[in-house]
């Protein structure tokens with residue numbers, strides 16, 4: 653079995669804890685974890701993690717709210733760092749617009765565009781964080797005509813989920829699907845060829861406990877199997893194919 657957690661933040665844990673978390677994941681059959689390094693410090697930590705653990709892959713970007721804390725020069729430095737590491741990363745992310753945490757739409761939009769341009773330039777998938785700005789994100793992405801897009805933990809309305817689906821983009825199902833009708837609905841209306849599974853560890857624990865970890869990604873796989881009427885093995889195989897198609901093209 654090869655389970656894949658396409659979105660986690662294991663750099664949030666203490667080093668000793670990280671070791672245990674990667675061990676737990678491997679024991680559970682989670683062979684690939686995409687760590688999303690999404691603020692200045694976590695970019696460096698993510699690059700360290702991939703050297704230490706072959707199961708961990710790097711996704712680098714700056715979280716929308718964190719971009720607001722950077723000067724123009726500091727942001728360029730981070731973009732350069734990502735560009736320099738283009739062979740060490742599998743995607744750009746998580747980037748996007750978050751109007752829940754800040755109402756500064758213009759600055760966020762400008763920076764998001766820079767990351768979209770970077771993803772196109774490097775020909776990498778881009779992992780999107782959108783909160784209360786789902787439509788704004790979709791419109792910018794449609795205009796860019798970039799094709800390799802994953803909407804992470806997308807909480808837009810059904811119509812927007814359908815729009816993402818019809819655009820041929822991907823959606824990742826978080827482990828909190830366990831208690832979320834909205835994500836269960838997403839599974840039923842999006843073809844499995846466009847789905848991924850993620851934990852967003854240490855957040856979004858499937859049983860609402862304290863720290864989520866990649867080993868729990870199985871909860872998302874099980875929910876997909878249940879709703880799509882497939883075996884766990886079939887889901888695992890298809891998601892692995894999706895992974896290879898998008899991230900290892």
Ligand SMILES: [Zn+2]
Pocket residue numbers: 659660661688746852
């Ligand atoms: Zn995240």
